[in-house]
Amino acid sequence: MIDENKIETLLKNVSDPLAVRDILKKSKNLERLSLEETSILLNTVDEKLWEEIFEAASYVKTKIYGNRLVLFAPLYISNLCKNECLYCGFRASNKDVHRQVLTQEEIHNETLALLKTGQKRILLVSGEAYPNGKLDYIIDSIKTVYSVQDGKNNIRRLNVNIAPLTTEEFIKIKEADIGTYQLFQETYHKPSYKKLHTKGPKSDYDYRLQTIDRAFEAGIDDVGIGILFGLYDYKYEILSLVSHIEHLEAKFGMGPHTISIPRLEPATGSDLASNPPYPVDDETFKKIIAILRLTVPYTGLILSTRENPKMRHEAMNLGISQISAGSKTNPGGYSSGKSVEQFSLGDHRSLDEVILDICSKDAIPSFCTSCYRLGRTGLDFMEYAKPGDIRKKCLPNALYTFQEYIDDYATEETKKIGMKMIKKQLLDIPESIRERVITNLNKIKKGARDLYE
Ligand code: SAM
Numbered sequence: 001m002i003d004e005n006k007i008e009t010l011l012k013n014v015s016d017p018l019a020v021r022d023i024l025k026k027s028k029n030l031e032r033l034s035l036e037e038t039s040i041l042l043n044t045v046d047e048k049l050w051e052e053i054f055e056a057a058s059y060v061k062t063k064i065y066g067n068r069l070v071l072f073a074p075l076y077i078s079n080l081c082k083n084e085c086l087y088c089g090f091r092a093s094n095k096d097v098h099r100q101v102l103t104q105e106e107i108h109n110e111t112l113a114l115l116k117t118g119q120k121r122i123l124l125v126s127g128e129a130y131p132n133g134k135l136d137y138i139i140d141s142i143k144t145v146y147s148v149q150d151g152k153n154n155i156r157r158l159n160v161n162i163a164p165l166t167t168e169e170f171i172k173i174k175e176a177d178i179g180t181y182q183l184f185q186e187t188y189h190k191p192s193y194k195k196l197h198t199k200g201p202k203s204d205y206d207y208r209l210q211t212i213d214r215a216f217e218a219g220i221d222d223v224g225i226g227i228l229f230g231l232y233d234y235k236y237e238i239l240s241l242v243s244h245i246e247h248l249e250a251k252f253g254m255g256p257h258t259i260s261i262p263r264l265e266p267a268t269g270s271d272l273a274s275n276p277p278y279p280v281d282d283e284t285f286k287k288i289i290a291i292l293r294l295t296v297p298y299t300g301l302i303l304s305t306r307e308n309p310k311m312r313h314e315a316m317n318l319g320i321s322q323i324s325a326g327s328k329t330n331p332g333g334y335s336s337g338k339s340v341e342q343f344s345l346g347d348h349r350s351l352d353e354v355i356l357d358i359c360s361k362d363a364i365p366s367f368c369t370s371c372y373r374l375g376r377t378g379l380d381f382m383e384y385a386k387p388g389d390i391r392k393k394c395l396p397n398a399l400y401t402f403q404e405y406i407d408d409y410a411t412e413e414t415k416k417i418g419m420k421m422i423k424k425q426l427l428d429i430p431e432s433i434r435e436r437v438i439t440n441l442n443k444i445k446k447g448a449r450d451l452y453e
């Protein structure tokens, strides 16, 4: 899957301006880049050329995703873990962490607290150690989250970020109706991986790397992959991630739906987390985002609250399509949390504050879950997304879900700015469907919920 020698050779590629500009032309046609082309962009040193790369990434982002930003929040249900990831506050030997495995009642309360802030999309996160050692705890928790109502509102999409599963377990979790199954390789560099994951099932590099194959084989067609930046050389990591995607595309005809790009953050009881072996500074981080946007234009890019508001803005323009907001990374953090967070957050603002800020940057927040509800996932999503048609459905859906948020949860200030924003965005909707969108928005104002294209 990962050809180390090939990657090492590609890392020595010298990037010349002509080659870079040819690749950027291809990108502007919204075409996916090859491993070799990605390496040429990565090896660019000339800052002027980087300006052109950033400009191309912004172009692709706007062409495909418009100015929408999809919002979600993580829900940590347990920090019990049998692994020793040296960078993580939840690792088994860390005595500074109060362990908590939420009961179903507590998960209910957490979900309700999230719903009451206006969230519709949740990412369920857990350490790797379930009560009775079985997946049943996760399945029950998924059912609990979906069962909670706040008035007419409920969680419409639950993604999960949990330890690797067997094929049989993937079949079970698919039946529980998850959205995306997310798993980060952390580092694709095997020697670093071995050094950083010293005990527990996660110390098996190959088993983790093969997890997405097992998920696809079990019929899950919506997966997310990722890299924890700071553990090894970012160029090596990106080329490995692209190799991973090429492997999935060759074997299953489709790649991941999303890529997450966390950067290592300080975590209680971890010296390594505060002193990353390969720190990634802000300028480099922006380059990473731009290159990924250009390499896989149709794959969602996710940024978490690990990043501060300034970086989140810049990242949005360069290619990020989803962000978490109003997040807590400790079990029980939304309703009663006393336990320690998994790592430090860079953005402590509430969901409403983040939304206000998004609007002030002339962007539009979205809680849309329509593709998944209409079965536009996996290959179907790719077919639908590729011609750039995504905008015709995504913008109306963003406006519907934003209107719901305005009516049910927004502060007065956000309401005012939000209504102006919706009015302005309506002008961007093709005339042929504008009347229908206005009618639907009026229905939502009168109490209808969950309308989508
Ligand atoms: N336990 C499962 C696993 O490790 O795959 C899933 C949950 S784990 C809490 C989710 C992710 O948190 C990990 O994949 C890792 O990338 C990230 N993480 C761990 N420690 C971190 C830190 N100090 N800073 C930023 N992200 C961190």
Ligand code: SF4
Pocket: 081, 082, 083, 084, 085, 088, 089, 090, 091, 092, 126, 127, 128, 202
């Ligand atoms: Fe456990 Fe995941 Fe943290 Fe590793 S990253 S210690 S597996 S919770």
